Amino acid sequence: xxxxxxxxxxxxxxxxxxxxAIKKQPxxxxxxxxxxxxxxxxxxxxxxxxxxxAISNPDAFFEQDIxxxxxxxxxxxxxxxVIDCSPGGIGRANxxxxxKYPNLKVIFQGGEDASIAPVSFNAQSNFEDAINQNIIRVVxxxxxxxxxxxxxxxxxxxxxxxRVGLVRRAADPNQTKKGLMNAWYPTAHFPSHHAIxxxxxxxxxxxxxxxxxxxxxxxxxxxxxxxxxxxxxxxxEIVDVFSENKRVFFVTTKRGIETTxxxxxxAHDTGRSRGDIYEVCLWKDAMGLDEQGELGMHLAIDxxxxxxxENIDAIRAICNLADKETSLRxxxxxxxxxxxxxxxxxLTV
Amino acid sequence: xxxxxxxxxxxxxxxxxxxxAIKKQPxxxxxxxxxxxxxxxxxxxxxxxxxxxAISNPDAFFEQDIxxxxxxxxxxxxxxxVIDCSPGGIGRANxxxxxKYPNLKVIFQGGEDASIAPVSFNAQSNFEDAINQNIIRVVxxxxxxxxxxxxxxxxxxxxxxxRVGLVRRAADPNQTKKGLMNAWYPTAHFPSHHAIxxxxxxxxxxxxxxxxxxxxxxxxxxxxxxxxxxxxxxxxEIVDVFSENKRVFFVTTKRGIETTxxxxxxAHDTGRSRGDIYEVCLWKDAMGLDEQGELGMHLAIDxxxxxxxENIDAIRAICNLADKETSLRxxxxxxxxxxxxxxxxxLTV
Numbered sequence: 042x043x044x045x046x047x048x049x050x051x052x053x054x055x056x057x058x059x060x061x062a063i064k065k066q067p068x069x070x071x072x073x074x075x076x077x078x079x080x081x082x083x084x085x086x087x088x089x090x091x092x093x094x095a096i097s098n099p100d101a102f103f104e105q106d107i108x109x110x111x112x113x114x115x116x117x118x119x120x121x122x123v124i125d126c127s128p129g130g131i132g133r134a135n136x137x138x139x140x141k142y143p144n145l146k147v148i149f150q151g152g153e154d155a156s157i158a159p160v161s162f163n164a165q166s167n168f169e170d171a172i173n174q175n176i177i178r179v180v181x182x183x184x185x186x187x188x189x190x191x192x193x194x195x196x197x198x199x200x201x202x203x204r205v206g207l208v209r210r211a212a213d214p215n216q217t218k219k220g221l222m223n224a225w226y227p228t229a230h231f232p233s234h235h236a237i238x239x240x241x242x243x244x245x246x247x248x249x250x251x252x253x254x255x256x257x258x259x260x261x262x263x264x265x266x267x268x269x270x271x272x273x274x275x276x277x278e279i280v281d282v283f284s285e286n287k288r289v290f291f292v293t294t295k296r297g298i299e300t301t302x303x304x305x306x307x308a309h310d311t312g313r314s315r316g317d318i319y320e321v322c323l324w325k326d327a328m329g330l331d332e333q334g335e336l337g338m339h340l341a342i343d344x345x346x347x348x349x350x351e352n353i354d355a356i357r358a359i360c361n362l363a364d365k366e367t368s369l370r371x372x373x374x375x376x377x378x379x380x381x382x383x384x385x386x387x388l389t390v
Numbered sequence: 391x392x393x394x395x396x397x398x399x400x401x402x403x404x405x406x407x408x409x410x411a412i413k414k415q416p417x418x419x420x421x422x423x424x425x426x427x428x429x430x431x432x433x434x435x436x437x438x439x440x441x442x443x444a445i446s447n448p449d450a451f452f453e454q455d456i457x458x459x460x461x462x463x464x465x466x467x468x469x470x471x472v473i474d475c476s477p478g479g480i481g482r483a484n485x486x487x488x489x490k491y492p493n494l495k496v497i498f499q500g501g502e503d504a505s506i507a508p509v510s511f512n513a514q515s516n517f518e519d520a521i522n523q524n525i526i527r528v529v530x531x532x533x534x535x536x537x538x539x540x541x542x543x544x545x546x547x548x549x550x551x552x553r554v555g556l557v558r559r560a561a562d563p564n565q566t567k568k569g570l571m572n573a574w575y576p577t578a579h580f581p582s583h584h585a586i587x588x589x590x591x592x593x594x595x596x597x598x599x600x601x602x603x604x605x606x607x608x609x610x611x612x613x614x615x616x617x618x619x620x621x622x623x624x625x626x627e628i629v630d631v632f633s634e635n636k637r638v639f640f641v642t643t644k645r646g647i648e649t650t651x652x653x654x655x656x657a658h659d660t661g662r663s664r665g666d667i668y669e670v671c672l673w674k675d676a677m678g679l680d681e682q683g684e685l686g687m688h689l690a691i692d693x694x695x696x697x698x699x700e701n702i703d704a705i706r707a708i709c710n711l712a713d714k715e716t717s718l719r720x721x722x723x724x725x726x727x728x729x730x731x732x733x734x735x736x737l738t739v
Contacts, residue, residue, distance in 0.1 A: 202682075206555025206613035208574050208604060224651035225557055225604060225611035229643040231678030231686035249680050251613035251688065255557060255574060255604035262574035264555035264600035266615070294578040302573035327600075329580030333551075337580035337600050 044070040045360050048120035050096070050113065050135065052076050052086055054213050055150060056126030058349045060091060061314060065375040066353060068362050072120040075113055079105040092116075113138065122146045122356055125153075133157060136176075146174075146359045148352060151181025151238070161241035163188035164354035164372075165288065168365035171358035179351045183207055183261055184238040186321040186342040189289060190265070191239065191246050193282050194336075199270030200246050207235055207252035208262040210344055216258075226254040260301035260318075263340040272334025279328060279336060287379035288350065288369075290320035292341075294327075301341050308343075317346035319378050350376055394709050395421040397469035399445070399462065399484065401435055403562050404499060405475030407698045409440060410663060414724040415702060417711050421469040424462055428454040441465075462487070471495045471705055474502075482506060485525075495523075495708045497701060500530025500587070510590035512537035513703035513721075514637065517714035520707035528700045532556060532610055533587040535670040535691040538638060539614070540588065540595050542631050543685075548619030549595050556584055556601035557611040559693055565607075575603040609650035609667075612689040621683025628677060628685060636728035637699065637718075639669035641690075643676075650690050657692075666695035668727050699725055 047063050049056045052074040063071045073092035076083040079102045086093050087107060094116040095102050095109050102109045110116070117123060117138070123145060125132045129152020136157065139147050147158075155161050158178040160170045166188045171177045180188065191203060211221035233252035240248065255262075273279055283289040292298040298307065309316040322341040329337050350372045357368040373379065396412050398405045401423040412420045422441035425432040428451045435442050436456060443465040444451050444458050451458045459465070466472060466487070472494060474481045478501025485506065488496050496507075504510050507527040509519045515537045520526045529537065540552060560570035582601035589597065604611075622628055632638040641647040647656065658665040671690040678686050699721045706717040722728065 204553050204615045206557075206600070208555075208557055208602065210574075221649070223606050224608050224649035225559075225606055225690065226649040227611060227613075227673055227676055227688035227690075229648070229673055229676040229688070231676060232680060249615065249684065249686060251555070251615070251676075251686050253557065253611055253613065253688065256606055257572050257574055257604065259573050262576060262602055264576075264602065264613075266553045266598065266600070299578070300570070300573035300575040324576055324578055327576055327578040327580060331581060331598050335598065337598060339576035339578070339600065339602065341574065341576075 044068055045356060045362060046070050046072040046119060046121045047356055048072045048116050048123040049074045049126055050123050051126035051128070052082055053126060053128070054215065054345050055348065056124070057082065057086075058315065058317065058346060059124050059126060059352045062349050062353050062376060063356075066371065069356060073110060073116040075116060079107045083107055117142050117145055120145060122148065122360060124148045124352055124356070126150060129153065147176045148355050148359060149176070149178040150348065151179060151184060153178055155238065155241045161238070162351065162355050162358070163192070163242045164351050164365070164369055165189055166192040166242050168354060168358050168368065171355060173361050174359055177355055177359055179348055179355050180238055180242055182342050182344045182347045183209070183235050183263070184242065185347050185351055186261075186263065186340055187235065187239050187248075188242050189321050190323070190340065191248070191267075192243055193286070194267065194269075194279070195243070195246050197282055198273055201268040201270045203246065203248040203268070204266040205235065205248065205250040206264040207233065207250060208264070209252055209254045210257050210259065210261055211254050212258055213345060214258045221254055221256045223256060228252040228254070257301065259305050261342040261344055262301065263342065265336070265338050265340060267336040269334060269336070273330065273336075276328050276330060280325065283323070287373040288320055290318065290322045290379075291325040292322050293325045304341055305343075313377070317349070318343035319346050319350050319376055321347060350378065393417055393419040394705060394711060395419050395468060395470045396705055397421045397465050397472045398423045398475055399472050400475035400477070401425050401431055402475060402477070403564070403694050404697065405473070406431065406435070407664065407666065407695060408473050408475060408701045409435075411698050411702050411725060412705075415720065418705060422459060422465040424465060428456045432456055466491050466494055469494060471497065471709060473497045473701055473705070475499060478502065496525045497704045497708060498525070498527040499697065500528060500533060502527055504587065504590045510587070511700065511704050511707070512541070512591045513700050513714070513718055514538055515541040515591050517703060517707050517717065520704060522710050523708055526704055526708055528697055528704050529587055529591055531691050531693045531696045532558070532584050532612070533591065534696050534700055535612065535689055536584065536588050536597075537591050538670050539672070539689065540597070540616075541592055542635070543616065543618075543628070544592070544595050546631055547622055550617040550619045552595065552597040552617070553615040554584065554597065554599040555613040556582065556599060557613070558601055558603045559606050559608065559610055560603050561607055562694060563607045570603055570605045572605060577601040577603070606650065608654050610691040610693055611650065612691065614685075614687050614689060616685040618683060618685070622679065622685075625677050625679060629674065632672070636722040637669055639667065639671045639728075640674045641671050642674045653690055654692075662726070666698070667692035668695050668699050668725055670696060699727065
C-alpha cells in the first residue's frame with residue numbers, strides 16, 4: 042500500500058504533536074516538517090530524524106549548522122497533504138502558496154476563519170463531509186471538545202439549547218511573551234465565537250456561549266448547561282453515552298483530580314507523550330440534572346493535544362483512506378487513547 | 391438623635407471596610423472593632439483612633455504595647471448591633487456569645503450557612519423583610535451581585551431561567567497562605583451553592599449555576615445567560631433598567647477596560663478608599679441578546695467591597711432607622727457610589 046505523504050507546515054505546539062502522531066500511523070508517511078527559525082524545536086526535529094525544511098530563510102539554518110532538506114516548495118512537491126500548523130490567521134496567506142500544487146490537499150487548523158474551507162471538521166460529528174475534499178479545517182480545541190460532547194447527546198436526547206461559559210487558558214506553557222498574570226479577561230462579545238464555530242460543524246444544535254481568559258497555562262475549562270427535548274432520567278444515562286467513547290475521559294475529585302493541574306499530572310505519570318491529553322475530560326462527580334432535567338457539567342480541554350486525533354482522522358477523510366469507524370479506531374489505538382482510564386482504580390468511584 | 395452603636399467583630403478584609411463605612415454614617419456610631427492578634431491591622435485601627443477590643447487574648451496586645459479598650463464581651467455590652475465579620479463558619483460559634491445580650495442585634499456575613507438567620511438580606515431585593523429582625527445574614531459577594539442584577543430584570547421582564555458560570559478569585563490580595571497558581575479548579579457540584587443562595591433572597595427566580603476557581607486575586611467574574619418570559623427588544627432596554635442604579639457600574643472595552651485589573655486600576659485612580667468597588671460591574675459592550683431574546687453578559691465583582699453597602703443598609707433595616715429608599719440613598723452618597731462613572735467620558739461609548 043502506498044502511504045499518504047503528509048507535510049506539517051509549522052513545527053510548533055500543534056505541528057510537533059501532529060508530526061509525532063503521523064509517525065505512528067501505518068497508512069501515512071511524514072514527508073517533512075517546516076520551521077521558520079533554527080531554534081531548539083528545529084534541533085529536536087533533526088535529532089528525531091524528521092526531514093526538516095526551511096519556511097523562508099535557509100541561510101539562518103546553515104549558519105547554525107542545522108541540516109535542512111530544502112525549502113517549503115520542495116516539501117510541498119513531495120507531499121500529498123499539507124497540515125497547516127502555522128499561527129492562527131497565517132493560513133490564509135499560505136493558501137496562495139498551496140494552490141500552486143493542484144494535487145495537494147490542505148488541512149487548516151481552527152485558528153483560521155471558517156470561510157477558508159468548505160468543511161469545518163470534527164471526526165465524530167461529520168467525518169463523511171470531509172471525504173475527498175481538497176481543503177478542510179479542523180475546528181479549534183474548544184469547538185472540538187464541544188462537538189464531541191454535544192453530538193452524541195443530541196442524537197440521543199435532543200438538545201433544546203446548550204449554554205457554555207468558557208474559561209480559556211491565557212497562554213500555552215512555552216509561550217513566555219504572552220499571558221495574563223492576575224485578572225479575569227472576559228471576551229467582550231455575546232455570543233463568543235465558540236458557539237458560532239460549533240454550528241459550522243453541527244448546524245442543528247442550538248447553542249450560545251460566553252468566554253473569558255484566566256491566568257493559567259493548563260487547559261481550558263468549560264461550564265456547560267444543556268437543556269434537552271427529552272431529558273434523561275438520571276446522570277447515569279449521560280455517563281453511559283460516553284462509556285465506550287475513547288475520546289472522552291471521566292475524572293473524579295473522589296480520586297483527587299480536582300483541578301486541571303491534577304489531570305496534567307496524571308497524564309505525565311501515566312507516560313503520555315509530552316503529558317498530552319487527547320481526550321476531552323469530564324468531571325463525573327460534578328455532573329448533575331436539575332429539577333427541569335437540565336444537565337450541568339464541567340469539562341477540561343488540553344489545548345495543545347485535543348485536536349491531534351482529529352488531524353489524523355482529517356487526513357484519512359480527505360484522502361479517503363478509511364471509513365469513519367476504522368479511522369477513529371486506528372487513531373485511538375495509535376495514540377493510546379482511553380488508556381488514561383486506569384480502570385477500575387479511577388472509574389469505580 | 392441617638393446614634394446606633396455598632397460593633398464590628400473581626401477587623402479583617404470585610405470588617406475594616408464595614409468599620410470605615412460606619413464612620414461615614416450620620417445615624418451610626420462605631421462602638422468598637424475586635425482583633426484576635428496584634429498585627430498591622432490592629433496598629434492601623436489604633437492609629438485611626440478606632441476603639442480596639444481583644445477577641446480572646448488581651449495579653450498578646452499588651453506585650454506589643456497596643457492599647458485595647460477591653461474584651462469582646464465589654465464591647466458587646468456597649469453596642470446595639472454587632473456585625474460578625476469573622477471568617478466563614480466561625481459565626482455559628484459566636485452566636486452563643488451574642489445570645490447572652492438579649493438586646494443585641496446581630497448581622498452575619500454570607501460565609502455563614504443561610505440557616506443561621508431567618509432572613510438572608512440584599513438591600514435592593516428584600517430590605518423590608520429585615521426590618522426589626524434580631525438576626526439577619528447579608529448574602530455573599532457573588533449572591534449580592536446576582537441579586538442586584540436579577541431582581542430588577544425579573545420585575546420588568548420576568549426571568550424564565552438564569553444560568554450563571556462563576557469564575558471565582560482564588561484568594562484575596564493579602565491572603566498569602568491560600569491560592570491557586572496555575573490551574574482551573576471547578577467546584578465539583580451542580581448546581582453550585584450560588585444559585586441556591588440567590589433563592590434564599592429571591593425564591594421566585596429560577597436559576598442554576600456552575601462555578602470554579604481561577605488564579606487571580608482581582609474580583610470574581612460571572613458569565614450570565616438569562617431567558618425572559620417577555621424578552622426585551624434590544625440591549626438598550628436592559629441598560630436603561632440600571633442607568634439610575636448607583637449599585638451597578640457599566641464598564642466598556644471601548645475605554646480600555648478589558649479586564650478586572652483595569653477596573654481595579656480605575657478605582658485606585660479615581661481615589662476610591664482601598665481601591666474598593668462597591669458596585670457590581672457590567673461590561674456594556676459584552677451584553678447581547680440572541681435570536682431567542684436570551685441575554686448574555688459579563689459581570690465583575692469586587693469580593694472585598696460589594697457587600698459593604700449592604701451591611702450598612704442591613705443595620706438600618708434591622709434597627710428600623712430608615713425606609714429602604716432613604717437608607718440606600720444615604721449609603722450610596724456616603725460611599726460615593728456611582729461616582730466611578732466619570733461621565734460622560736466613560737459612558738458615552
